[in-house]
């Protein structure tokens with residue numbers, strides 16, 4: 001009985017309410033039969049295929065290439081992620097990665113690259129991935145060491161290692177960020193699309209996490225890629241990565257919101273039916289205080305997530321601050337909401353196979369991937385200081 005009344009907030013249009021209802025219905029009828037937590041890779045393949053057939057993946061790519069909206073509609077991305085996350089973390093993951101893995105192509109790819117790579121992803125026939133992180137460059141993107149050197153006029157050769165790559169091993173193609181040319185730090189990076197079957201690209205090792213999804217370390221040895229597979233201009237790779245993350249960080253917040261709503265719903269049901277000291281648990285004021293905090297955290301997160309998504313959909317070029325706030329607050333709040341859910345469920349909350357236990361494992365990585373909470377704080381604080389300095393300079397100039 002999850003509360004969907006937030007969809008009446010002015011951030012949304014009728015098409016968003018229709019989408020939420022359709023995804024919820026699809027998830028209710030299909031997710032259970034598609035996911036086996038003993039077969040993570042197979043589950044993801046089945047989910048992608050089924051979501052492609054159901055038209056859900058269309059929301060991860062632009063309309064000109066078989067998608068749903070002219071540009072990526074961030075509110076739709078968020079609604080799909082939030083709804084899927086309420087049912088299963090792997091379902092959310094499979095959808096999210098089709099978006100993140102093609103986001104840079106949608107934003108910066110040539111027409112040829114878009115026409116080649118986007119439609120099969122939207123139909124669920126191909127699996128996409130985003131390969132940014134490296135063993136020595138996670139939070140500090142500008143430190144990445146993978147190189148792409150020119151090989152004749154029409155090719156580059158990529159060498160290096162990428163790690164924590166979601167869909168690593170099952171993806172059909174990767175968006176890879178590599179160092180090109182002499183420029184140091186953030187200015188020396190360029191992005192390329194690399195087919196998974198390119199010689200020299202191998203899975204070095206699989207990585208298992210507490211909420212498993214396909215994850216791997218990839219090795220690039222002499223991987224020859226057409227120069228036409230470059231995304232954006234040479235040296236623009238950092239901007240490509242950040243612009244993509246500006247869109248998808250809000251959607252991580254939305255997934256966290258889905259987990260949190262699910263925890264809240266489960267907890268309200270539990271406290272209404274569990275008797276303690278001859279009364280429902282929900283009658284105790286201590287329980288009510290916790291429930292109130294959970295509701296407040298969910299609503300505050302939802303406002304920030306959908307403000308960021310709405311702002312981007314209104315045509316804002318950069319929503320770095322809004323997206324960082326959405327991701328930071330939604331993931332941190334969701335962790336606290338889920339922890340409260342575990343606490344109010346007592347022993348049941350830590351029993352393997354219970355909903356709170358599954359959510360407790362699912363939420364943890366969201367505070368780390370696509371920019372850890374600490375990185376979001378750096379982004380928010382830097383922008384606040386820069387804006388203050390700009391206002392001050394403007395005031396001085398006017399005096």
Ligand SMILES: CCCCCCCC(=O)SCCNC(=O)CCNC(=O)[C@H](O)C(C)(C)COP(=O)(O)OP(=O)(O)OC[C@H]1O[C@@H](n2cnc3c(N)ncnc32)[C@H](O)[C@@H]1OP(=O)(O)O
Nearest residue numbers: 093096139140141142166186239242243320369370371375
């Ligand atoms: C569903 C499950 C999916 C799981 C998938 C997981 C996928 C992942 O996790 S991918 C990895 C995610 N990694 C991250 O998010 C990395 C976090 N780090 C960062 O965001 C950055 O490195 C950060 C914020 C620390 C800034 O780094 P820093 O090196 O200081 O760069 P900074 O000086 O701010 O910016 C460099 C240049 O880029 C520009 N820039 C910065 N942000 C942006 C942006 N959002 N858009 C456009 N340009 C930007 C700056 O203006 C600057 O330009 P110039 O040099 O011309 O002034």
